[in-house]
């Protein structure tokens with residue numbers, strides 16, 4: 001089932017963008033975990049739509065209602081389910097174009113797969129909106145990981161052709177990752193922020209959209225987590241990343257750039273720093289043989305330009321099987337990159353917690 005994921009922490013997402021509500025059921029959280037609701041709300045807010053001119057104008061408060069698995073401020077250990085209401089739907093945006101398949105969106109594939117019964121309004125179950133429940137789950141996982149000294153953070157590596165510097169792969173400071181979370185456009189080289197904003201707003205003005213790259217880092221993670229082959233750390237994280245709408249590429253460490261290097265340039269040489277094993281470089285992004293090396297986990301995720309643009313486009317009309325020109329009306333993100341950051345952090349936290357739980361099976 002496509003809506004379910006996980007080995008040790010099992011999650012199941014549900015809902016459509018213009019239905020009554022969306023949500024998630026999380027199975028596998030241990031009993032007695034105190035949840036910081038304030039922190040969960042903060043994460044939800046970071047992702048929520050309609051907060052500024054870089055985002056869709058649809059406004060949702062995205063306050064999750066926990067309906068099970070939580071009692072007296074603590075998890076009960078039974079499935080924890082949360083529901084998020086859809087409030088600011090404007091379904092008429094989709095009436096005129098209901099038979100026209102938006103290029104690059106999931107209208108056509110969803111129509112075929114679900115035999116024409118799919119709720120097409122707002123992209124239905126394919127909508128980026130369904131990432132809100134993932135952020136809820138990720139916020140819980142982040143709290144559990146933080147208590148173990150593991151921190152996850154991202155910056156925008158690129159919006160179209162405007163490029164930020166990279167994390168220092170061998171030395172990323174937790175405080176920096178936490179600080180980045182407060183920025184609307186989190187960048188390392190703050191001079192790039194205005195250029196990125198300009199590129200997004202210029203494309204928006206032209207009825208167009210832009211994409212980019214997000215760089216993510218996990219620090220404080222011990223060596224020895226993950227498995228070779230099918231449950232490798234890369235497999236788990238990239239499975240979750242590719243589950244996020246609009247993600248079209250993932251690379252760990254230096255990724256594709258490694259193809260241009262000699263082994264002597266690329267190899268991460270080991271050394272002891274006191275009792276701790278470190279590598280002088282971290283081109284492999286903290287993962288060797290699918291298992292964490294203890295160095296920061298670093299990966300980049302490519303996000304495509306938003307599919308729904310206001311410019312005229314060629315497409316098909318499925319009701320009378322004709323070719324047509326379509327013009328989308330509606331409230332869309334001119335750029336998904338800055339909105340997807342809390343989602344990337346969330347799914348990473350979910351993946352890492354699942355892998356940690358696997359490792360802890362060995363403690364008995």
Ligand SMILES: Cc1cc2nc3c(=O)[nH]c(=O)nc-3n(C[C@H](O)[C@H](O)[C@H](O)COP(=O)(O)O)c2cc1C
Pocket residue numbers: 056104105106123126127128129131244245246247304306307308309331332333336339340343
């Ligand atoms: C947070 C978020 C917001 C998104 N906003 C929009 C949007 O406003 N308009 C749009 O066409 N696509 C948006 N998307 C992307 C589409 O949902 C996605 O492109 C579509 O489901 C097709 O899936 P694919 O791009 O993974 O192939 C958004 C995605 C995310 C994660």
Ligand SMILES: C=C(O[C@@H]1CC(C(=O)O)=C[C@@H](OP(=O)(O)O)[C@H]1O)C(=O)O
Pocket residue numbers: 017048049056057058060089090093121122123126127128129132245330331332333
């Ligand atoms: C509602 C959200 O984003 C939506 C994601 C989305 C899409 O096609 O993915 C399309 C738009 O939906 P609508 O046409 O209903 O406004 C965005 O607003 C959200 O992220 O919470």
